[in-house]
Amino acid sequence: MENNDISVGLDIGTTKIVAMIGRRNEYGKIELLGTGKAKSLGVHRGVVNNITQTIQSIQAAVDEAIAVSGIKITEAVVGIAGQHIRSLQHSDYITRPNSEDVISDEDLEKLEKQVYKLVMLPGEEIIHVLPQEFKVDGQAEITEPVGMYGGRLEANFHVVVGQVSSIRNIGRCIKSAGLNLAGITLEPLASAEAVLSTEEKEAGVALIDIGGGTTDLAIFKNGIIRHTAVVPFGGNVITEDIKEGCSIIEKQAELLKTKFGSAWPGENKDNEIVSIPGLRGRDPKEITLKNLSKIIHARVVEIIEQVFLEIKNYGHEEPKKKLIAGIVLTGGGAQLKHIKQLVEYITGMDTRIGYPNENLAGDSDESLSSPQYATAVGLLMNGLNKIDKNKEKDSQLEKEEPLKEENGDEVEAKEPKKSIFEKWGDKFRDFLDNAE
Numbered sequence: 001m002e003n004n005d006i007s008v009g010l011d012i013g014t015t016k017i018v019a020m021i022g023r024r025n026e027y028g029k030i031e032l033l034g035t036g037k038a039k040s041l042g043v044h045r046g047v048v049n050n051i052t053q054t055i056q057s058i059q060a061a062v063d064e065a066i067a068v069s070g071i072k073i074t075e076a077v078v079g080i081a082g083q084h085i086r087s088l089q090h091s092d093y094i095t096r097p098n099s100e101d102v103i104s105d106e107d108l109e110k111l112e113k114q115v116y117k118l119v120m121l122p123g124e125e126i127i128h129v130l131p132q133e134f135k136v137d138g139q140a141e142i143t144e145p146v147g148m149y150g151g152r153l154e155a156n157f158h159v160v161v162g163q164v165s166s167i168r169n170i171g172r173c174i175k176s177a178g179l180n181l182a183g184i185t186l187e188p189l190a191s192a193e194a195v196l197s198t199e200e201k202e203a204g205v206a207l208i209d210i211g212g213g214t215t216d217l218a219i220f221k222n223g224i225i226r227h228t229a230v231v232p233f234g235g236n237v238i239t240e241d242i243k244e245g246c247s248i249i250e251k252q253a254e255l256l257k258t259k260f261g262s263a264w265p266g267e268n269k270d271n272e273i274v275s276i277p278g279l280r281g282r283d284p285k286e287i288t289l290k291n292l293s294k295i296i297h298a299r300v301v302e303i304i305e306q307v308f309l310e311i312k313n314y315g316h317e318e319p320k321k322k323l324i325a326g327i328v329l330t331g332g333g334a335q336l337k338h339i340k341q342l343v344e345y346i347t348g349m350d351t352r353i354g355y356p357n358e359n360l361a362g363d364s365d366e367s368l369s370s371p372q373y374a375t376a377v378g379l380l381m382n383g384l385n386k387i388d389k390n391k392e393k394d395s396q397l398e399k400e401e402p403l404k405e406e407n408g409d410e411v412e413a414k415e416p417k418k419s420i421f422e423k424w425g426d427k428f429r430d431f432l433d434n435a436e
Contacts, residue, residue: 006033007182007383008065009190010058010076011376012170014043014213014236015332017057018376019065021073024384029361030377034069035368036061045213045232046082046187048169051176058177075180077383079375080127080170081187081216083232084163090115091156093135099151103136107153108146115157125167128160128186132224158225160186182383188218188228190378195330195354195371196220204323206311207354208343209375210303210333212236217307219314221321227314231306235333238299245295246287252276257336262293263300264338300339304346311347326350332372 011018019036038060042053066073094111096103108131115129134142136150145153174181191209192201201220209216211234219227235257242253242261260274268289276285315321326349329339334353343351356377357369368377 005387006071006073007380007387008073008076009376009379009381009383010062010078010174010179011187011190011373011379012043012048012054012058012078012173013040013211013375014046014234016040016212016372017043017054017061018373019058019061019076020373020376020380021065021069021071022380022384024388025361027361030359030364030380030384031361032364032368033071034065034067035365035373035376036064036066036068038064040212043213045234046211046230047084047163047166048173051169051173054173055176058173058179062177062179073179075182076174077183077185077379077386078170078174078181079187079190079379080162080167080184081211081214081230082162082166083214083230084166085127085160085186085228085230086162087158087160087228089156090118090159091154093152093154096151096153099137099149102147102149103145103153105146111153111155112157115159118159120161123164124161125164126159127162127167128158130158130160130225132156132158132226158228160228183386185379185382186228187375187378188216188230189225190382191216191330191354191374192218192220192225192378193381194356194359194374194378195328198223200325200328203325204321205325206307206316206323206327206349208304208307208327208329208334209331210234210329210339211331211375215303215307215331215333217310219311219323221323226321227310229307229310231303231310233299233303233306234331235336237303238296238333238336241295241299242292246276246285246292248276248285248287249279256287256292257296260289260292261296262289262337263297263342265290265293265297267338268293296336297342300336300342301346303333304343308347323349326352328352328354330354330356330371330374334371 006023009020017038017040021034022030022032025031038057041057042050048054092115112129116126133156134145135154136142136145136148137152188209192207196207202223204221207218213234213236215231215234217229239253239257242257243250270290272289273286278284316323327343340351340353353371355369355371356374360369
């Protein structure tokens, strides 16, 4: 088995850390070779707040994945999220010295570099610069300007910004766990890769990833990412509310939520009761399921309303920006009973639960096609896509014979163009090396 066909996705979440090793099979589906899962200690709302514990959790997940697959891994594609992530829209332009020449990749790069120079708040850094539409000499709605004539090249960008220290801490944890960074991706983009179809992205869709510490949002329209946001609440605040409301310990609250919890209070009858063992010889506690679902309902409504506010901020109510495909829910929180109905009721938008299983090979473990693994599957896909691209480039370079100049000298073949994410990954690795 060739190890260079294998990729690793590492999802550093607030409640769990998942390492997933996989490769593509002959049908283009992902064959999972090994998965490791560890309780996430040291991460709060997507941000590392204890380096030592995070390193131990990463190592535990990676060691388990290695033990299952029997494959030694050295690098991983990592997801970045957390309450420090924000996004903004920005327009910029360059005036080209000679409008008689066609627009080239270099012009796009020049425009992109200009956006990276934007002045951010102290301690913040631009993570992704994602071009949306271009304008050439005032002609709007151009998706690919390369090869066109024009003097003024203008573009709208979706700029994702994060805290430098938080990004650096994640890099430090990965390095200390004995891994190299193969790439880094915004987690909502990774989840979108795993659960959204091309048609949905084209029609307009909002992906809501309800994690333990945060709820991530990614909005797509016409196949392009339009808006990203991170709401600093997730499944953990629901557990916390159950713990406080029912006066029980956290472990019991989590079990209650996953086994008996529902986001719709009208579903339970008043006489449905769960008995919870008391601590150290105390009497057991009796909790009605109606009360339990009332507690859950109140908090879920709050989370969904916050996210819906972000969807409205994007401009969903404008006819041109309407999200025809509605909402896709994923993440561990999407497993809560009746959450789909509640989201439809609050937002009035079509909703479905997003499972990453359509990208996985048929013989994959069923538990891994649960929404809580969507981000890890997306990160693994991201790594495999990178491998496929590199293979394509290599085969193209092999086909291209060295060009000859008129005098017979050989000219070096042009380096293939890197994608935005690859460029950013390179920049990020340099940034981490310099920070050491």
